[in-house]
Amino acid sequence: MINKNTIKVFLLVLLLAVPACLYLILAKTGKNQYKIQxxxxxxxxxPPPTSGDTMHRVPPFRLISQDGKTITDKDFEGKIYVADFxxxxxPSICPVMTSELTRVQEAFRGNPDVKIISHSIDPQYDSIxxxxxxxQKHSAxxxxxxxxxxxxxxxxxxxxxxxxxxxxxxxxxxxxxxHSDKLILIDKxxxxxxFYAGTKSEEVDRLILEIQILMREE
Numbered sequence: 001m002i003n004k005n006t007i008k009v010f011l012l013v014l015l016l017a018v019p020a021c022l023y024l025i026l027a028k029t030g031k032n033q034y035k036i037q038x039x040x041x042x043x044x045x046x047p048p049p050t051s052g053d054t055m056h057r058v059p060p061f062r063l064i065s066q067d068g069k070t071i072t073d074k075d076f077e078g079k080i081y082v083a084d085f086x087x088x089x090x091p092s093i094c095p096v097m098t099s100e101l102t103r104v105q106e107a108f109r110g111n112p113d114v115k116i117i118s119h120s121i122d123p124q125y126d127s128i129x130x131x132x133x134x135x136q137k138h139s140a141x142x143x144x145x146x147x148x149x150x151x152x153x154x155x156x157x158x159x160x161x162x163x164x165x166x167x168x169x170x171x172x173x174x175x176x177x178x179h180s181d182k183l184i185l186i187d188k189x190x191x192x193x194x195f196y197a198g199t200k201s202e203e204v205d206r207l208i209l210e211i212q213i214l215m216r217e218e
Contacts, residue, residue, distance in 0.1 A: 063148035097183065100201065
């Protein structure tokens with residue numbers, strides 16, 4: 001008789017295999033090769049680039065990880081990474097987003113060129129210890145997946161002007177914040193390459209596929 005653990009393993013392998021198979025098919029399509037858009041958003045509320053580069057790139061940042069280590073943009077140089085914004089007290093979308101990101105981690109486990117960074121938008125509550133416990137709850141590999149906290153002004157500005165994510169206090173007293181469920185794909189040049197609903201498995205399948213294609217592109 002097949003036990004529940006065997007079924008779970010089979011389903012996980014199947015979910016990871018689907019985007020991989022799609023990638024292999026698309027990789028052989030020659031001139032019709034799958035292309036991933038480069039996003040170049042602008043906002044009148046964000047400062048323009050200080051250099052002559054007109055392409056939007058994620059700006060420098062300096063935050064603290066769940067291990068108490070300083071994490072900066074330098075740690076992501078030459079990496080493809082996925083970013084999102086969460087808070088550990090979130091009763092709704094955050095647990096789903098984080099669970100879906102565990103599939104991304106499994107798809108690229110051990111690959112030093114692919115990383116994940118989850119920003120806390122509730123730094124007053126989400127201490128290093130709280131983030132550490134949250135990361136352990138979701139079986140995060142600390143070498144690949146950083147949960148970060150820091151100055152709230154910097155995090156909010158990074159969300160708004162770095163990743164173009166809106167965050168605000170919720171009028172609903174049961175919640176702390178309103179924020180997007182989007183996962184953001186960043187390439188090795190710090191450019192935005194995609195936005196994906198982190199609460200929808202099919203969107204995360206697409207994210208896994210497009211990371212694989214981006215690795216081939218770069």
